[in-house]
Amino acid sequence: MIKAKQFSAVLTLMAFGPGSAHADYTLNLMKGVTQLSNDVYDLHMLALWICVFVGIGVFGTMFYSIYYHRKSMGHKAEQFHENTTVEIIWTIIPTIILIAMAIPATKTMLEMNSTEEAEMSIKITGWQWKWEYDYLDNDIHFFSSLDEASNKARQKNSGIDPRDVPHYLLNVDKPLVIPVNTKIRFLFTAADVIHSWWVPDLGWKKDTVPGFINESWTYVEKAGTYRGQCAELCGKDHGFMPIVVIAKEKADYDAWVVEQSGLATAEENAAEKEWDSEELIAKGEKVYANNCASCHMEDGAGIAGTFPAIKGSAIVKGELKEQVNLMLKGKGMMPAFGQMLSAVDFAAVSTFIRNGLGNSVGDSVQPSEIKILQSERVSEEDGED
Amino acid sequence: MSAVTAEDHDHHDHGPAKGLLRWVITTNHKDIGTLYLLFALLMFFVGGTMALIIRAELFEPGMQFVNPQFFNSMTTMHALVMVFGAVMPAFVGLANWMIPMMIGAPDMALPRMNNMSFWMLVAGILLLASTLLMEGGAPASGWTLYPPLVLQTGTALPFAIFSVHLLGISSIMGAINIIATIFNMRAPAMSLMKMPLFVWTWLITAFLLIAIMPVFAGAVTMLLTDRFFDTSFFNAAGGGDPVLYQHIFWFFGHPEVYVMILPTFGVASTIIPVFARKPLFGYASMVYATAAIAFLSFIVWAHHMFTVGMPIAGELYFMYATMLIAIPTAVKIFNWTATMWKGAMTFETPMLFSIAFVVLFTIGGFTGLMMALAPVDFQYHDTYFIVAHFHYTLVPASVFILMAAGYFWLPKWTGNMYDEKLAKLHFWLSAISVNILFFPQHFLGLAGMPRRIPDYAVQFADWNMISSIGAFIYGPSQLIFAYIVYKTIKGGTGEKVTGEVWEGAKEQSLEWTLSSPPPYHTFTTPPKDVPTMSTSR
Numbered sequence: 001m002i003k004a005k006q007f008s009a010v011l012t013l014m015a016f017g018p019g020s021a022h023a024d025y026t027l028n029l030m031k032g033v034t035q036l037s038n039d040v041y042d043l044h045m046l047a048l049w050i051c052v053f054v055g056i057g058v059f060g061t062m063f064y065s066i067y068y069h070r071k072s073m074g075h076k077a078e079q080f081h082e083n084t085t086v087e088i089i090w091t092i093i094p095t096i097i098l099i100a101m102a103i104p105a106t107k108t109m110l111e112m113n114s115t116e117e118a119e120m121s122i123k124i125t126g127w128q129w130k131w132e133y134d135y136l137d138n139d140i141h142f143f144s145s146l147d148e149a150s151n152k153a154r155q156k157n158s159g160i161d162p163r164d165v166p167h168y169l170l171n172v173d174k175p176l177v178i179p180v181n182t183k184i185r186f187l188f189t190a191a192d193v194i195h196s197w198w199v200p201d202l203g204w205k206k207d208t209v210p211g212f213i214n215e216s217w218t219y220v221e222k223a224g225t226y227r228g229q230c231a232e233l234c235g236k237d238h239g240f241m242p243i244v245v246i247a248k249e250k251a252d253y254d255a256w257v258v259e260q261s262g263l264a265t266a267e268e269n270a271a272e273k274e275w276d277s278e279e280l281i282a283k284g285e286k287v288y289a290n291n292c293a294s295c296h297m298e299d300g301a302g303i304a305g306t307f308p309a310i311k312g313s314a315i316v317k318g319e320l321k322e323q324v325n326l327m328l329k330g331k332g333m334m335p336a337f338g339q340m341l342s343a344v345d346f347a348a349v350s351t352f353i354r355n356g357l358g359n360s361v362g363d364s365v366q367p368s369e370i371k372i373l374q375s376e377r378v379s380e381e382d383g384e385d
Numbered sequence: 386m387s388a389v390t391a392e393d394h395d396h397h398d399h400g401p402a403k404g405l406l407r408w409v410i411t412t413n414h415k416d417i418g419t420l421y422l423l424f425a426l427l428m429f430f431v432g433g434t435m436a437l438i439i440r441a442e443l444f445e446p447g448m449q450f451v452n453p454q455f456f457n458s459m460t461t462m463h464a465l466v467m468v469f470g471a472v473m474p475a476f477v478g479l480a481n482w483m484i485p486m487m488i489g490a491p492d493m494a495l496p497r498m499n500n501m502s503f504w505m506l507v508a509g510i511l512l513l514a515s516t517l518l519m520e521g522g523a524p525a526s527g528w529t530l531y532p533p534l535v536l537q538t539g540t541a542l543p544f545a546i547f548s549v550h551l552l553g554i555s556s557i558m559g560a561i562n563i564i565a566t567i568f569n570m571r572a573p574a575m576s577l578m579k580m581p582l583f584v585w586t587w588l589i590t591a592f593l594l595i596a597i598m599p600v601f602a603g604a605v606t607m608l609l610t611d612r613f614f615d616t617s618f619f620n621a622a623g624g625g626d627p628v629l630y631q632h633i634f635w636f637f638g639h640p641e642v643y644v645m646i647l648p649t650f651g652v653a654s655t656i657i658p659v660f661a662r663k664p665l666f667g668y669a670s671m672v673y674a675t676a677a678i679a680f681l682s683f684i685v686w687a688h689h690m691f692t693v694g695m696p697i698a699g700e701l702y703f704m705y706a707t708m709l710i711a712i713p714t715a716v717k718i719f720n721w722t723a724t725m726w727k728g729a730m731t732f733e734t735p736m737l738f739s740i741a742f743v744v745l746f747t748i749g750g751f752t753g754l755m756m757a758l759a760p761v762d763f764q765y766h767d768t769y770f771i772v773a774h775f776h777y778t779l780v781p782a783s784v785f786i787l788m789a790a791g792y793f794w795l796p797k798w799t800g801n802m803y804d805e806k807l808a809k810l811h812f813w814l815s816a817i818s819v820n821i822l823f824f825p826q827h828f829l830g831l832a833g834m835p836r837r838i839p840d841y842a843v844q845f846a847d848w849n850m851i852s853s854i855g856a857f858i859y860g861p862s863q864l865i866f867a868y869i870v871y872k873t874i875k876g877g878t879g880e881k882v883t884g885e886v887w888e889g890a891k892e893q894s895l896e897w898t899l900s901s902p903p904p905y906h907t908f909t910t911p912p913k914d915v916p917t918m919s920t921s922r
């Protein structure tokens with residue numbers, strides 16, 4: 001029904017042009033919510049109008065000629081060619097136009113580049129396929145990945161209409177929160193491959209390069225929620241690592257910071273406590289759906305030749321330590337989950353794959369065990385160096 | 386002794402070897418040209434099928450037909466096949482057929498190498514295509530093959546790299562051959578500034594190819610050693626830099642896109658004067674503009690990398706240098722317009738495709754100018770705005786001109802006239818659908834849709850659906866062209882064409898002074914005079 005509706009909207013759009021259909025779309029670049037993004041928008045409009053103006057001149061001349069200088073209209077071809085004056089004029093005019101564009105472009109470029117006098121810094125790390133946010137001025141640190149509803153709907157032939165999912169593919173489990181009216185410096189790097197962090201409302205994107213640090217800055221004046229996506233091809237789920245930035249009034253932001261430290265304590269407590277296996281399996285199923293299912297498939301069957309099956313896997317059915325180490329370290333296309341998952345999530349998903357998806361090892365893995373294996377792994381890595 | 390040699394020689398001159406073997410062992414420039422052109426047409430449909438798979442998946446939000454990994458393989462392979470299998474070989478095919486006939490030479494200077502470069506192209510493309518069947522799938526990191534992502538490719542990686550080597554060697558051999566032919570085999574009357582513009586643009590393109598292909602081969606070889614021999618060219622942990630690859634790649638990649646557009650300019654500059662019945666307006670300035678564009682193409686590469694984290698001086702330099710390209714490009718567009726001005730135009734299919742080229746390439750040029758502005762490119766980069774831009778400079782530009790060239794020279798090659806009515810149908814279907822296909826992609830990019838994604842947020846749904854509808858009209862419409870080519874080879878409309886084919890063409894270029902079809906060997910003695918209507922006189 002919705003599909004048919006969209007199809008008819010599309011046909012109206014094609015027949016009568018933009019403005020006729022009631023569809024939700026935009027034609028032009030957004031102005032954004034910072035001074036910089038507005039400057040970028042103005043520059044875009046300047047360039048666009050210059051192109052439109054030049055285009056009318058060139059195409060107008062051409063179509064005049066096509067209409068009047070036809071053989072069928074009895075027009076006789078004149079044999080002129082090469083005229084130095086004309087050629088000099090049509091070289092100089094574009095040059096002047098280019099200079100007129102280069103001046104404001106240089107100004108905006110310099111402005112975009114100046115990260116000095118930032119009031120706070122956030123480090124952003126790109127992972128396959130999620131974002132890690134690290135508030136360098138306090139201890140807030142978390143991962144942000146595609147929200148569950150979008151993730152379910154985006155599976156092939158999921159049967160869920162994306163139009164029913166709010167902010168389909170543009171929603172995350174945990175958004176980046178920033179204060180308004182604050183100059184924020186972002187530091188970018190990546191853990192695996194190159195990504196690019198892009199929120200159109202801020203006016204720019206910046207590549208995150210493994211082993212290197214890039215910088216950028218923003219100063220948002222209006223509280224609100226701003227959405228974006230990874231812009232640099234980063235593998236299979238490149239299309240599924242959105243960005244959500246929530247800009248809050250300063251007081252609200254401070255309250256959020258306090259709340260975060262509470263959450264951190266709660267997480268630590270959860271890792272200490274003894275979990276029963278039903279709890280772990282229930283939690284693990286969710287962790288699996290969000291982190292593992294896109295490669296190893298929802299039923300754990302994998303994709304032959306590319307992504308190994310978990311169902312019946314010798315590693316999963318074997319010794320816990322080996323399985324955990326593989327998950328901590330990653331292998332080939334499999335990312336290292338060592339830092340990405342909390343000890344609780346790690347334990348939960350381990351329990352789930354050992355006792356679900358057709359496997360039945362029968363053990364349950366406690367967060368405290370994972371913590372020990374994590375620290376062993378770290379000391380082994382130190383040994384390797 | 387001498388009598389025997391003469392007899393042998395005569396026997397040799399009669400024509401091609403009989404049977405299929407003719408096409409395998411041929412050293413004749415016309416045969417090899419035909420092979421290149423037919424192979425390119427085939428690859429155009431292979432690459433086009435991949436594009437249709439992409440557009441089918443993007444018809445609606447949600448994943449319907451393919452998985453994301455395969456989608457990425459399709460975008461990667463579509464680009465590689467179209468660039469290295471379709472557009473470049475098609476222009477080499479035209480060069481093979483036309484350059485000797487345009488400069489009054491009997492054949493290419495290095496006929497055996499000519500044969501070898503064609504078959505190496507076939508081998509390279511087959512090797513590339515075979516990666517589709519390999520464990521882990523075909524390369525899926527985009528045609529730019531950026532590390533570290535490309536190093537995650539499965540079994541396919543070394544095969545893709547070797548295929549790039551083969552394609553590179555094939556291109557370099559083709560380029561050497563073209564340069565050797567143009568410099569050594571011109572009719573005595575044909576000075577450099579009397580060469581048709583198509584020959585000029587190919588001469589400059591051949592130098593570009595020789596300069597850049599080894600660079601690309603070097604870059605992918607470094608990928609190979611990074612993956613298999615523990616080097617760290619592009620690995621920060623070992624002291625390397627992934628961005629270094631991008632600099633090397635685009636030092637190749639930017640001139641590479643001009644390899645596909647400069648011969649396009651050459652063909653357009655050949656066709657438009659014929660149907661305007663006028664000399665090309667500024668022959669000398671067209672030659673200089675081509676050379677200027679070629680030179681600039683080597684010093685602007687990092688405009689593909691504005692967001693990668695360059696120092697401000699780099700951002701500004703690459704912005705200014707890139708903006709300069711607008712000047713020689715504008716000179717070309719003004720020249721074509723001035724050539725049409727006060728002509729006596731007729732609108733046969735080659736002219737229609739050429740006019741569409743001038744208009745639509747200009748739109749691609751406009752968006753190119755917009756994205757030269759570095760700060761705005763921080764928004765445009767890696768979005769569908771870019772996809773729209775380079776498809777405008779490739780499909781309704783290079784591909785349209787290749788179609789124009791096909792209609793323009795088919796009667797010369799075969800001696801038969803193509804079906805003008807059907808050809809016009811092909812033109813109008815293509816010209817309309819190509820805009821339905823690519824124009825909405827500007828809106829998508831500006832609205833915030835990244836490129837190379839298999840699924841998208843619902844606010845992008847309408848324009849994606851329209852774009853896909855355009856694709857599903859454009860793709861099948863090209864079958865009309867294949868059918869027309871087949872029919873024309875088989876006798877066409879039945880009307881036999883004259884040597885000149887198009888009114889007044891004899892004044893424009895040497896090939897029209899020959900019969901249609903031309904004999905198997907042409908200009909065994911060089912022509913005395915060369916036409917100078919559209920060159921320096």
Ligand SMILES: [Cu+2]
Nearest residue numbers: 195196230234
């Ligand atoms: Cu990414």
